[in-house]
Amino acid sequence: MEHSDLTGIIVDEAFQLHKDLGPGLLESVYSKWITHRLQKRGLKVEREKKVVFWYEGMRFDEGLRIDLLVNGEVVVELKSVEVLPAVAYKQTLTYLRLTNRKVGLLINFGAPLFKQGVKRIVN
Numbered sequence: 001m002e003h004s005d006l007t008g009i010i011v012d013e014a015f016q017l018h019k020d021l022g023p024g025l026l027e028s029v030y031s032k033w034i035t036h037r038l039q040k041r042g043l044k045v046e047r048e049k050k051v052v053f054w055y056e057g058m059r060f061d062e063g064l065r066i067d068l069l070v071n072g073e074v075v076v077e078l079k080s081v082e083v084l085p086a087v088a089y090k091q092t093l094t095y096l097r098l099t100n101r102k103v104g105l106l107i108n109f110g111a112p113l114f115k116q117g118v119k120r121i122v123n
Contacts, residue, residue: 003103006043006074011118013037014107018114027080030109031067034078044071053098066095075104079117084108089119096123 017033035045051064068076077092084106092104104121111117 003073006071007103007105007120009041009043010034010038010070010074010076010105011107013041014105014109014118015114018109018117021109023080023110023112023117025080025109027067027078027109030080030107031078034076035068038068038070045069046072051095051098064095064098066099073101073103075099075101077104077106079106079108080110081108082110084111084117089121092121093123096121 014034017030017037021033031047035047038045046069047067049066049069050061051066052059052061054060066075067078070076075092075095077088077095079088088106092106096102096104102123104123106119106121108117
C-alpha cells in the first residue's frame with residue numbers, strides 16, 4: 001500500500017472519530033479508538049512503540065515512544081490540546097529521522113475543527 005493511501009485511511013478514520021466524539025477527551029481515549037478503527041480496516045497498528053536508536057556507539061532505548069506505528073511505515077503522533085505546541089511537529093519529525101521512516105501524521109484531537117489539527121510530515 002502506498003504512503004498516500006495509508007495516510008488517507010488514517011486521516012479518514014481520525015476525522016470520523018473527531019466528528020463522532022468531538023474534541024477534548026484524553027489522548028489515550030483517541031489512541032485506543034483510532035487503533036480499533038484502523039485494525040478493523042485491516043491495518044497493523046502498534047501503540048506506544050519504543051524508539052530505539054544508536055548514537056556515538058551507544059544504544060538509546062529509554063523514554064521515547066511513538067503513539068502509533070501503522071503498517072510499520074507511518075508514524076502517528078496524537079495530541080489532545082487546545083493549542084498545539086511547536087515542539088510537537090519537531091517531535092514527530094525527529095521520530096521519523098530516528099526510525100528512518102518517510103511519512104508521519106501529527107493529529108491534534110483538541111482542535112475545534114479537524115482540519116486545523118492534522119498535519120502530514122515528510123522526512
